[in-house]
Amino acid sequence: MSHHNEEVTAKARSTHWRAVASMFALNGALFGVWASRIPAVKDLHGLSHSALGGLLLLMAAGAIVAFPIAGWLSDKRGAAQVTRILGVLNALALFGLSVAPGPLVLGLVLLAFGAFHGGMDVTMNGWGAEVERWAKRSQMSTYHAMWSLGAGIGAGTGYLAITFGFGLFWHFLMAGGGLLFAALLFSQDGWVSKPNTESRGAVFSFPKGALILVGLLAMCASMGEGAMADWSAIYLRDEVGVRPEWAPIGYAIFSIAMVVTRLSGGWVNRLAPPQKVARVAGLVACGGMVLAILSPAVPGTLAGFVLFGMGLALMFPLAFSRAANDPDVPQGQALAGVATLGYGGILLGPPVMGFIASATSLTVSFAVLAAMALMITVLSGALKVPE
Template sequence: MNDGELGLLLLCLGGGALLTMPLSGFFIGKVGSRQVILISGLIAAVVLPVLLMVTNSYLMACVLFIFGCSIGGIDVAMNTHGVQVQNAIGKPIMSSLHGLFSVGGLFGSIGLGFLIKMGLVPIYAAVTIAILLILLLILQYRKLLSYQKEKEIIVQFSPIDETQVSKKGFQWFRWSVLILGLMCFIAFLSEGAMLDWSAIFLRDHKGVSPEFTGIGYAAFSVAMAVMRLQGDRLVSKLNSKVVVIGGSLLASLGILIVVCSPWLSLTLIGFVLLGLGAANIVPVFFSEGGRIEGLSPTVAIPVISTMGYAGQLAGPALLGAIAQHFSLIIAFETIALLFLVVALIYKIRK
């Protein structure tokens, strides 16, 4: 399999997720988010080992598409459920939830590598992870909010005023969500860019040897996970405006340090600042999407998730085009500029 074929297969994964995210809100509205979490999680658990058994490219494309659909469904459902729980208990938790997601990804990759290093065949390692996921879903399902409870929370925190159900009012609510989605697109774009381009940047512009080029993304992702675990305290002590605007400015500064620094140590500090600044922007946007008056989170969260995930998928390609026509430095500086745009939009919006 060449790089082009691999790219097309990964496009099937992303396409499945993007297709399912907007539809997930409809199903969440009909049966509740915990039901969608259960079904999507079970599908993901079943399909995961199959990915390691398929050898035909066309069949692999179909399996990846199904896996992407399950990931898209569970992503929207978990964020919607998290927002509902946050509204119910009356204190911020979304940053912590996203932080645990980051920690889970880190431990998942380390755990899978450990199982394989211990001599476990990759397919058996995948089956082990799938079984753990199924057990977790079954054991925790009843502890999640019921459909009826979710409806009560929506009525309490997103009340619909019949006098506002007009074309003008509807447009206002829709634009509110789209603006959040646009800012989420930019935040996710930076994550995708760091994953795909940070190693190349360190190799080509900082002279880092190939075996150590992953250190930039590692610094970024660890800083992001740590800051997200502290993010709810920041939102409580400060406010969402300070967290988003301050975080955007810090992220922009971090990128400029990465680009301009002549020393690797300072470059890594730039990656850390980028992770710290960008960490809590997305959780705040999801939280706000779940508290828009007159609009259910089952409508707002799928839109925000879809636009954000689109940024993560399309962002690296957009930066690649900029790098091709100009340079990778200009591409990174574009991300810094976009974070300034987020800060400006949020300041005007608030």
């Protein structure tokens, strides 16, 4: 069944929405499962801050190599079809992380995990944009809400696994397998993506023209998101002094703040044009991070993390919608270009934080995030869609 002649009914709309949303949730959840156990992996392999940063850099490298290839495959073979395959590979790579015998193999598996995770990011955003255009509704922020929800659920499995004493092997096998099964079940909707024949070969995907600024804005938001995923637990444990099992709580409430804000994204987008939303959001995120750093007590730090999440939440969906509807660049290519900078940030953020933290302190590296948030306000004009 192809969707191109299918009528837009409420039932079809919810079926197709659910299929795309399940893939976003899977992608986020697998990432959340991994992020929740980074302190355990760090201890298991005896890694320093900067060694961990270096390994996380390999994950980033895998993704950046995969973006243009995924964009090209998506244009050639269809976004929906490629997304499902990458979902399976992503879950297998997560499991591989639990059985890596030493830092060398761990690095290689992280490279693969980053590639499948990043490639899937590009293709699922393409699939989401197709369904959004077909449904004639703004849906992108709800898909990204499902990503954050997945990430929160994934991080939650980490809390349970630590509490009940599950090692990495059983945690990653049970969580990864269960999440993959559920996502594949929900994503069977018969949607077949139409290949895009105009797409040229896969070269390193860098955005052109106005899309460069859109990509930079996404990068500022995503560096914050990536840093929260990988360092907030270590920050709360080492700098703030919370108990180890409570350390993942910072990322969990940051994720919840993002989910709630993204679910209200359609309403916010009707309220004001994207460039105005971004201008305010950057200030909210910056203020939140400043509060988190300066607060003398844990509740203040957590409140800051909530504001930081609210401020960053809509930047990705807005950047991807802007890219997918660019008048001059084919969809797969435009998305891959913005993803290179955007997801580059999610993946580059953590190792950069590690290097800054090694040279100064973790608090200083969190202060850099506040400055990045302010840049969102500066770049907000880029989200204006050209007439």
